[in-house]
Amino acid sequence: MTGVKHMKWWGWGVEGVAFNPDNKPKLAPFVLDAVGLDLSSTPTPPISFDDLDVPAPQLPNSLQDDLVEAVGETYVHTDDMDRVVHTYGKSLRDLIRIRANILPRVPDVVVYPSDEDQVRKVVDVARKAGAVLIPFGGGSNISGSLEPRANESRAVISLDMGRMNRVLDIDEDAQLARIQAGTLGPDVEEQLNAQGWTMGHFPDSFTHSTVGGWAATRSSGMQSDKYGDIADIIRGLRVVQPDHTTVIRPLPSTATGPSVREMLIGSEGRLGVITEVTAQVHRLPEHRVIQAYLFADWPSGLAAMREIAASDASPSVTRISDANETGFSFATQKESTGASKYVTEGLMKFLELRGWDLSQLCLSFIGYEGSKTHVSMDKAIVDKIVKKHKGIGIGTGPGQMYDQKKFDTPYIRDFLLDRGAMGDVSETAAPWSRLQEVYDNTVAAARAAYDQIGVKGWVMCHLSHSYHSGACLYFTFAYVADEQQDTIEQYDTVKRAIQQSFIDHGGTLSHHHAVGTEHSPWLEQDISAGGVAMMQGVFDAVDPKASLNPGKIIPE
């Protein structure tokens, strides 16, 4: 036993936990209306593990021996389960493929090093053997950053960082913590919280992603407005590469030419194995509030978010859902009874009397952190802006609910897949001046794609992660697959339309999900051919034989 826990081989999260439609009376009619799916139909469970065709490992004995020498026999695994778990991340494409028994190439071996010395040995052994090395954190990636190339003829080693899971020390004066790269989100926070600190980094994948994975994919957490993106948070790194162990010392800022720190962040395993980061940490805030607001429509909500970003206020979270996502939120709520039912009904009546079209309602969450005075000052600024844009505050109840449930959303994809429906996400970031354009065109592009493949589809969106000059738009889309067509091709048609719309209207291919293989076709359109050439130059300098997670970021 390695002591490292993994997610379900076939889906998101912990075995035994699933999306629960019970006691959500509005859900079934909502889903039927949105995508024509009847939730009362009998679900088809995923394929059984025994029915998978797992290719046998192609592992030379000498390589196996060297790996055992490097990390110990207990930590070298070639069994089918461990190899399948390390084959894919958790993108919709991954879930579809594994359910469809599509496993053209799985890693030949999984190793679990205990420390940086063992990582160095594995890197050296892989190099000597001419093998491919793919670093693996929590396995939550949804951009295709983890899979071996289908036609890879070399031996493939998946290097699981799960045993390197400790906060090594906290520098209280500098507010910096040294953390091993394999530490999962909850373990980071538990170890920091015990000493009164937080990293403040809470991506949707938090429960099942690691600090090294965050660094390798340019992750961003839902409180990034206050704590920054991972690229801001991580000040120092240690990275084991074939020729070097590159050490970026923790510095608040520096003028040492092109930023090597910013090359390693986002490198998705192509520049070596990140073994340790030094990250900014903060004292746990005295107060923390998530306030909910309602806006009459999306444009007025967007305008309010923009104005908050330009104001003196510094909230920790700014988030607004479009009308569709707001409708979805209401549909997934538990049945309200008693007083709360009357409050909700009364509120809706009030809004109608105000002249609002309830079908256009947009729900927003703004988070505040700090001293009581700071929180109330920021809230006063935000409230004034909300009022100017005709929004209204509806208290902290919905925000508390959101805060508790925020990590559960990914479970819904497996629930839908059991019922033949595809649900997925695509996100971008763009300047404030172009967000409405990105939004309008992306919604239209998704609908056109649904028409093209002849399905009834759904698309919804929220804005989150505000910056001075723009914000992230996060789209969720869903449809019932047409069984007469190739499932992957249908998915590609929709996904492609959305990604191309991002690029065509001033957005990036991804704000925080990374490039991998899923988004690499848009890389050149995003950063231009010269940018791709520069990136290739770094990859070639570190890894001329393309042995480190090849095929990711830059398309082949």
Add this chain to the structure above:
Amino acid sequence: MTGVKHMKWWGWGVEGVAFNPDNKPKLAPFVLDAVGLDLSSTPTPPISFDDLDVPAPQLPNSLQDDLVEAVGETYVHTDDMDRVVHTYGKSLRDLIRIRANILPRVPDVVVYPSDEDQVRKVVDVARKAGAVLIPFGGGSNISGSLEPRANESRAVISLDMGRMNRVLDIDEDAQLARIQAGTLGPDVEEQLNAQGWTMGHFPDSFTHSTVGGWAATRSSGMQSDKYGDIADIIRGLRVVQPDHTTVIRPLPSTATGPSVREMLIGSEGRLGVITEVTAQVHRLPEHRVIQAYLFADWPSGLAAMREIAASDASPSVTRISDANETGFSFATQKESTGASKYVTEGLMKFLELRGWDLSQLCLSFIGYEGSKTHVSMDKAIVDKIVKKHKGIGIGTGPGQMYDQKKFDTPYIRDFLLDRGAMGDVSETAAPWSRLQEVYDNTVAAARAAYDQIGVKGWVMCHLSHSYHSGACLYFTFAYVADEQQDTIEQYDTVKRAIQQSFIDHGGTLSHHHAVGTEHSPWLEQDISAGGVAMMQGVFDAVDPKASLNPGKIIPE
């Protein structure tokens, strides 16, 4: 006439403006005591231009013809004055060399393109001719980033960006401005201010540096606590490279792998010619105050700055001078008379009665910006922290003075050189937990270096640019050169001791002055051998023949 104005060929700033010692009665005794220099001695003016030995241009006729074709005859200069102006930046080493008639290699030609198309033509022409190309902004660089290699056998073209000096447009919703790279600081602000905006970027070199130069050297302005470093401010860039014109679109954040934006920022001409940036701009603040404080000693001042950085307050400036720099500030003040004299004397008496050792006094400036409420909230938080560390507020007078005079400091180096004294600066950044260590050891290292070369020397320091995890320490050092020794060698002994101390105690080789040739010997110690190899990979990918400002950043 090109319409582009340059600094003095022999020194800092505008011809006719110089440091003025008059009406500063405390200055002469202070300087005599600090470095043993008698200010009443007769100064030696710099060498006359006619006495310089300027090498003749080595410019093939075909190259000259092609350059004329590219930018027009008016904008191709081979006269000695223009070539000398474009040979060096304004480091102390540069000033010493030009006064000593040391000009081993000057550019063969200076060209002034009017737009990106002309830059493209110049880059193509240079490539065809196998010539070296060195982009030139305001010429204020003090890290040796501008000079041709002494042994350069190829033709050297200095590409002066001075004609590309306009703010092209302001995106009010996104708070982004497109600005041509050759625009000088005052021109940036004048054009932005006219429409109610500011970039908020005010480096010491502001008057004589350009937005392209800021990008190329990772500049940081004195209000970086609020507005960010230039790497935060610049969201998009256009860069003309041999094979590509790389375009980084303005994005608030993105997850497109290793950051190409962060490779171009800090590239010091080695990755091509930055022609345009898209930068964050802000509405001019309603209120702006710089408040002065006094602390009993450096450690308590440092502790207060650290606590301010960790607090809910978000000041625009945090700055504190050590006792020596505080003494220097007082010595360079105009003679106070009447009421203000009595106020100052009264204050000092009050502090002595409080038990303060006045020789340890540290002067601090904290800047506040925003609405009246925001400013007073932030000030309340800071005042409480200052009080906790036994500091006292002394009003806004000294801050106003500092604000008005902040760009005049570099003039003093020429004043000192006329009198045989060397004055220079070295700056670093380090985590809060190591700043005292960096400080103590750097002061000791400078003093040991003075002893080694047998001179009476002075070193003083301030902290500025606070971040969550650390801050910048900015050292100024001065001594009277021993005429029996090589002036450059003496300087190297002192400079080397200071730089090595930075690295040895957790600091970086430079916080915002860049690498160039001055700091490149410490690059590998700062970012490790692997980091240097990655950087070299980017340089080689863009410029395999090392024609773009060769010899900078990575030592040869």
